[in-house]
Amino acid sequence: MTPTNCSSETAQWFLGQGYAVMFVLRLGYGATGGPWTETFGTCDDADYYHAGLETARQIRAMVAYAPKIEDIDASDIIVVGHSAGGWGTLAFNSMPHPTVGTVINMAAGRGGYQGAPNVTCQPERLVEAARRYGETATAPMLWIYARNDHFFGPSLAQEMYDAYTAGDDEVQFEHVGSFGEDGHQLFFARGGSRIWGPLIETYLGD
Template structure:
């Protein structure tokens, strides 16, 4: 593993690290006493075609390790993207790390400190997830763009001999789940399995629950991904998902499978106030962990 510099967690330095593209620089997130003995949490800067900040949860030691890449959700609101947390699904990431996986959760371009979007001042952020307007929506291409960024992460981690060259697991939620399904259509050699929690795009139009942008086109795009996909995928949705309800997730699954996609689908009972955020909750781990474990054991 290449030598890495340690950095202080100050906003100014964080920005300077990102801008100047340090190869990859981890710094501790948590007090050592609060960190589980077998797992280390860090923030890294990944030297990719577009550099990305990433949360890392990993076993101790130098590896190489089996890799999990976790992909966060989306927002069409640049201000909301600017306040994006350093990590989503921390408990889920730690669950994988405690089972020997090296978990990387990259913050995509256009989120966090890279979400500067002031058109009136001539400043525009790079944002991979733009689906356009509902009258002329494009679900496929932003999915492929996110998938490409995931492939960058995988290639980088393997090149640096941090990750094993095979057996990668890709996990995503909401827009990140959609990007993960787009990746399945590329059948990357290093990836053995993809896990989609509540994946999709175009939910909550105008901020309204159960109000979807061009759902027929979303289903059509799912079918397109499925026609090319042979990588095993696991889909987990809930009955009370206000973004992609049971009828829509079923249609997406039917289209993906009908196209030839390799998919296992689970529609779980209602969870919390909105099951769309199921994977965010530590209380959900006992529900999804057995499903994920069985799926991964069946797809080694």
């Protein structure tokens, strides 16, 4: 894997809103090297909860590094995570994060697409882990999923949301229409910002 570059549509949208953008590869991805520590184990005994906490640990390291970058105002950081990174944002938000004012989940989950669309290892464990994260959530969130997400389809996304919020309306859930051949790619795909951009802009404005 390689980081998305600054000329990408995703980066340009946030830059256009006046934000500095930092793309970081977590341990074990691409040229970052090191051990891949985010495994959830086997499909038969998936531990999504602790896998997400490890992703969150690495997100916290990235957030801690941001103030060291010259000319960066790190007083109000936005953390956006996609897919496994999005799952990490749920775990991250279960911990205190005083410099992060906004947390956004784009198509979060783990264990999806096991040989075919919407086949997930132990989906009930994914829902249970989401519930545990939500019990100690420290800030509102925005969740965005496409209806034709081949990794985490509408019913599973809704179950995770319901478990995470447990009736708390501070988490905004946006289930957008189908996008391309697989809506799981919405965040980084060409044309995707026309869909998620206005949602994030409105959310940040609120």
